[in-house]
Amino acid sequence: MNGYHFYWSTVWQSFPLMLAGAWVTIQITFLAFIIGTVIAMPMAVARQKGEGWAYRVSTSWVELARNTPAVFQLFVFYFGLGAFHINIPSYAAVLISVSFNNAGYMTEIFRGGLSAIPRQQMSAARSLGMTSPQSFMHVIFPQMFKVIFLAYITQGIWGMLNSSLGMLVGLQDLTGATQYAQSVSFRTFEFFIVAAGMYYLIAKGLQFSALIAFRLMYRS
Amino acid sequence: MQFQFAQQGLTWHDTYFLAEGLLNTLELAASATVVGTIGGVVLGWVRTVSVTARVATTPIVDILRSVPMIIQLILANSFLSLAGFSTSPFIFGTVALGAWMAAVTAEVVRAGLLSVPPQYGKSARSLGMNRRQELVYISLPLAFRTALAPWINLVLSLIKDSALAGVIGYVDYMRATQTLITRTHETWVLLLGAGFLYFIICYPVSKYSRRLERKIAV
Amino acid sequence: MTLFGKTMLATTVLALGFAGHASAQSQSALDKIEQSKVLRCGIMLDSPPAGYRDENNQPDGYDVAYCKDMAAALGAKPDIVEVSSPDRIPALVSNRIDVLVASTTPTPQRELTVAFSQPYTNNVMVVVTNKSTGIKTFADLKGKHLGGVVGSTPEQLFKAKMATDWKNAGTTYTGYASDAETDMALEQGKIDAILIDNSVFRALAGSGQFPNLVMGGNAPLNDWGSLAVRRDDFQFLNWVREFVFQQVQSGRFAELYKKYYGVDAPPLTADGVTF
Numbered sequence: 265m266n267g268y269h270f271y272w273s274t275v276w277q278s279f280p281l282m283l284a285g286a287w288v289t290i291q292i293t294f295l296a297f298i299i300g301t302v303i304a305m306p307m308a309v310a311r312q313k314g315e316g317w318a319y320r321v322s323t324s325w326v327e328l329a330r331n332t333p334a335v336f337q338l339f340v341f342y343f344g345l346g347a348f349h350i351n352i353p354s355y356a357a358v359l360i361s362v363s364f365n366n367a368g369y370m371t372e373i374f375r376g377g378l379s380a381i382p383r384q385q386m387s388a389a390r391s392l393g394m395t396s397p398q399s400f401m402h403v404i405f406p407q408m409f410k411v412i413f414l415a416y417i418t419q420g421i422w423g424m425l426n427s428s429l430g431m432l433v434g435l436q437d438l439t440g441a442t443q444y445a446q447s448v449s450f451r452t453f454e455f456f457i458v459a460a461g462m463y464y465l466i467a468k469g470l471q472f473s474a475l476i477a478f479r480l481m482y483r484s
Numbered sequence: 485m486q487f488q489f490a491q492q493g494l495t496w497h498d499t500y501f502l503a504e505g506l507l508n509t510l511e512l513a514a515s516a517t518v519v520g521t522i523g524g525v526v527l528g529w530v531r532t533v534s535v536t537a538r539v540a541t542t543p544i545v546d547i548l549r550s551v552p553m554i555i556q557l558i559l560a561n562s563f564l565s566l567a568g569f570s571t572s573p574f575i576f577g578t579v580a581l582g583a584w585m586a587a588v589t590a591e592v593v594r595a596g597l598l599s600v601p602p603q604y605g606k607s608a609r610s611l612g613m614n615r616r617q618e619l620v621y622i623s624l625p626l627a628f629r630t631a632l633a634p635w636i637n638l639v640l641s642l643i644k645d646s647a648l649a650g651v652i653g654y655v656d657y658m659r660a661t662q663t664l665i666t667r668t669h670e671t672w673v674l675l676l677g678a679g680f681l682y683f684i685i686c687y688p689v690s691k692y693s694r695r696l697e698r699k700i701a702v
Numbered sequence: 703m704t705l706f707g708k709t710m711l712a713t714t715v716l717a718l719g720f721a722g723h724a725s726a727q728s729q730s731a732l733d734k735i736e737q738s739k740v741l742r743c744g745i746m747l748d749s750p751p752a753g754y755r756d757e758n759n760q761p762d763g764y765d766v767a768y769c770k771d772m773a774a775a776l777g778a779k780p781d782i783v784e785v786s787s788p789d790r791i792p793a794l795v796s797n798r799i800d801v802l803v804a805s806t807t808p809t810p811q812r813e814l815t816v817a818f819s820q821p822y823t824n825n826v827m828v829v830v831t832n833k834s835t836g837i838k839t840f841a842d843l844k845g846k847h848l849g850g851v852v853g854s855t856p857e858q859l860f861k862a863k864m865a866t867d868w869k870n871a872g873t874t875y876t877g878y879a880s881d882a883e884t885d886m887a888l889e890q891g892k893i894d895a896i897l898i899d900n901s902v903f904r905a906l907a908g909s910g911q912f913p914n915l916v917m918g919g920n921a922p923l924n925d926w927g928s929l930a931v932r933r934d935d936f937q938f939l940n941w942v943r944e945f946v947f948q949q950v951q952s953g954r955f956a957e958l959y960k961k962y963y964g965v966d967a968p969p970l971t972a973d974g975v976t977f
């Protein structure tokens with residue numbers, strides 16, 4: 265096409281570099297997924313209540329996470345903290361900003377799931393002598409995850425997509441490694457095609473393992 | 485006098501430059517929304533009626549949903565360029581964002597169509613409507629009700645993702661902000677301004693979509 | 703075959719047809735410029751003073767001025783096309799631009815993809831550091847946290863040093879997307895030092911936004927920049943090479959360099975060899 269010749273061997277030479285980048289992407293996606301979930305569970309409960317300081321904090325969090333670009337959120341965590349002389353490495357900044365975004369979106373997903381669960385469930389659990397946190401952990405949340413499973417996993421993948429912005433602040437994730445490799449050889453097309461393929465495989469792999477985990481948990 | 489290239493602070497002229505960037509952001513988001521929604525409705529409908537079509541289109545939909553937008557933009561730009569379409573970044577951006585929008589809208593439309601109980605369609609057919617009439621007057625309006633709120637959320641994501649179109653040389657609001665940062669080094673004013681601007685565009689829309697969700701849930 | 707299958711097939715054939723049509727054109731950029739009277743230059747406008755936007759947000763800089771001279775010599779109008787780092791090669795290969803004027807460092811590896819002229823610019827780099835680090839010379843960078851723009855020449859130098867002399871000394875390197883991020887990271891102390899052009903440092907210091915930055919001596923680095931054209935366009939490459947020669951011998955190179963970089967132009971040749 266247009267006198268352009270594809271050189272795939274260049275990509276294979278840099279392949280170990282891209283694999284290392286892919287590993288960083290997987291780590292951040294997974295950790296941000298877990299951190300986001302842990303933060304989103306109490307926030308969803310607070311949002312359900314509709315009043316109090318916890319409601320106001322979680323509502324502001326949700327609105328900021330959902331209504332500003334992910335690039336903006338990343339810059340605030342990387343350079344914004346830096347302005348107060350808190351310097352965190354790019355890895356931590358990306359992890360925090362993706363977790364922040366995940367938590368915001370997951371709160372709304374969880375809230376939707378919680379409203380699908382009949383109120384009587386909570387009363388029943390409480391009447392069995394469980395405390396409020398116990399009722400949530402053992403009765404309400406297990407049912408909720410079943411309802412929102414697909415949206416929940418989709419958000420995990422979105423977290424992976426957001427982590428690609430780490431390239432801007434020097435993270436050697438899959439996108440960062442690809443950008444570096446293509447700047448050395450100028451083989452833009454070849455490198456980004458391979459990167460796209462790798463992202464697809466990572467997303468599929470994560471979806472598949474989530475599905476298996478889900479099956480195992482709800483088998484009984 | 486010594487030539488100095490980058491010491492000017494922000495001027496009133498820059499508001500005009502940012503306004504142009506904002507207009508570009510809105511134009512790109514609007515055109516990608518139109519292209520993506522039309523494509524997504526067709527794709528979503530096709531995916532509910534034909535199994536062959538569903539199997540054939542699944543990889544495309546999957547790939548578009550699992551590759552970061554920054555890479556999709558670079559690839560769309562590269563491949564359309566290689567194929568000999570040498571047009572503006574606006575077109576490339578519309579193609580990349582529109583393709584993503586079509587893929588995700590298709591799923592929303594499909595979910596919407598599947599939420600219409602099959603008896604409704606059968607009743608319509610037994611009233612003497614043909615396939616097309618049934619789709620236009622019964623199924624699509626009902627699906628629209630379910631799909632509207634999730635679709636609005638997709639439009640929001642699209643607006644925010646359009647902030648990445650700068651990587652292919654499109655001067656959107658984010659790119660205009662970066663250009664001014666390079667020149668004036670007034671990082672914080674400009675960056676917070678950008679965050680605030682996206683927020684005031686997105687917040688009312690997401691508020692509306694949430695109200696809609698509640699209304700439908702009742 | 704279903705209707706759907708036929709549609710897919712038709713679309714594919716159509717797409718291939720377009721591609722085939724495009725590959726038929728292999729005219730030299732020289733002839734096209736001669737016909738259209740327009741020279742399209744791809745320039746990166748996020749790397750002052752080579753390329754930036756002035757206070758009216760119009761493109762300016764050494765590269766922009768160079769492009770205008772080139773257009774004048776061709777009797778054509780200059781068309782400045784802003785390109786970003788990952789867009790440089792697609793823009794060139796796809797004929798959206800005729801020549802890449804982006805202070806691009808020529809390397810044998812890159813020359814497999816595009817064709818470079820001899821150097822048309824040479825940036826003399828200095829070490830810039832945060833006051834608190836105490837770095838005085840390039841040698842002090844050993845064991846420090848370094849930064850730069852992905853794909854730049856300083857990055858290559860740092861990586862080479864870290865693989866040899868500075869090995870196991872705890873030296874780290876972080877590559878950012880552009881100058882704006884790199885400068886901020888340095889000011890905030892996320893990294894200890896960067897290598898930038900002397901004039902860029904003066905502009906940073908003069909902006910008042912970077913009170914902590916100081917200069918830490920010269921860097922042992924010639925940052926050659928070449929013009930790039932499509933790999934198979936020898937006719938245009940010849941013209942470009944001759945133009946670079948004329949710019950230097952007419953004194954225009956020295957004039958432009960002095961204007962934008964504020965210092966006397968360094969030589970465009972390496973000792974003992976011609977390009």
